[in-house]
Amino acid sequence: MLPIIAALGLISTAAAHGTVNAIVVDGTYYQGYNPSYQYITPAPVTVGWKIPQDLGNTFIPPDSYGSPDIICHLGATNAMTAAATKGGSKINLQWTPWPVSHKGPVIDYLANCNGPCETVDKASLKWFKISAVGLIDNSMSNGYWATDQLIKNNNTWTVQIPTSIATGNYVLRHEIIGLHAAGQPNGAQNYPQCVNLAITSSGTDNPAGVPATSFYKATDPGIKFDLYSAFTSYTIPGPAKYSGALSVSQTMPAPPAATATGVYSV
Template identity: 55%
Template sequence: MAQKALFAVVLGAVSAAAHGFVETITVNGKTYDNYNPSTFPYNPSPPVVPGWTADFPDLGFVEPAATGDPDIICHRSATNGGSHIPVAAGDTLTLKWSPWPESHKGPIIDYLANCNGDCTTVDKTALRFFKIAEQGLLDAASSNWAADELIAAGEVWEVTIPTDIAAGSYVLRHEIIALHSGGQPNGAQFYPQCINLEISGGGSASPSGVAGTSLYTETDPGVLFNIYTATEYPIPGPPLYNAAKKTRRHAKDVRAC
């Protein structure tokens, strides 16, 4: 009984400080649970999931000062997901976030990295990420951001795998950057989520990428950024992979990135 009471107190504290995480991933009619930072740390036998484990029971963030640290790759002290989700090139994944605060406006960005082997054991610092999707400031007049679209869709976001990507084992790095305090140094908040995918079909494209620790710096214009005076927004990170640009023009990418 005391253990249950303690668990309730922990969950209450987490809820009070909550920001968010991806709860589930759905593709081809099947839904997969993701790593749950609110409950898994307190479960002696947590389920094996494709999402990477990370140390953020407060549902907190990675700060800009850590953009050169391994924590930025897949969240704080992240370790490999224990399984993978089978998808085909061209498939669309539906990511369901926990409730996201309306104040936490900012871009949503998606990357892939080829594990060149088993994603359940790959060294995260060896992963090289290429950007497959991005959405930032959608309407300056109404201050409508990608994160606002996420909320309007019921905390749902869609990500389409490029059709020409070579088959293999990949990590999907899906991320919201909250910019409500981004106008001050070290004020932006990164919420990276990593999920193992096994991609089939597709073509032979193997885009080059960059290390997760080289995606951003804390002074990038899209990281150190005042959303309250914005008329346009430079989305941070490397440029979109070319095939992703083509997909983006033809898909419903306000929610499909």
């Protein structure tokens, strides 16, 4: 897990959207990855996958859905450690400030690394969907979306690990899709973020999953979508949700009770 790193105070805190800067698992805080960490020696050890090319907090467009960048973001490489997690654990993912204009769904996937996630080939990961929230209320202009709920809860989203999956080392792929320009071709904006989890569980399921490069097509109704039209519904893109997925209420999370130290795996 993570050391407490005094050098974090040197990193710019300028507001920007696009990255998960921390996660909290059952009250324990784990540092996520910040692209600025590439300028720190030694670099912080984080549960978040490294995306040093994402200095501009950019996105993955539909014409890159077949690229490895859609897996865990731009040029992503493996995280160096994992967060200790249990089947049934609730994970709060803390985003950098998210713009209210960037409305869209929040989607979560898991992939079993079948070994250490610190060295797994990301292209070999097979993902199954454990959470997906899109349009919550269409009674207001442009709708009330999962991203609006995330902003309301201090830029935080909660996902619960299924109790039915087997013990193992997993990558959690957490993603926002911004729809503010999705009415035009190649306009959707995908912001995938990955973190390593070492999950202990009484379950036995090993869902098959699919590669992230097969999740979406540019013509999917949840990708090519006019946010400013008179819509009444929204179809969340990607594969069907895993049968053992758990729903969780999105509420303001409590402050973390502890900060992780050391390195953990199962």
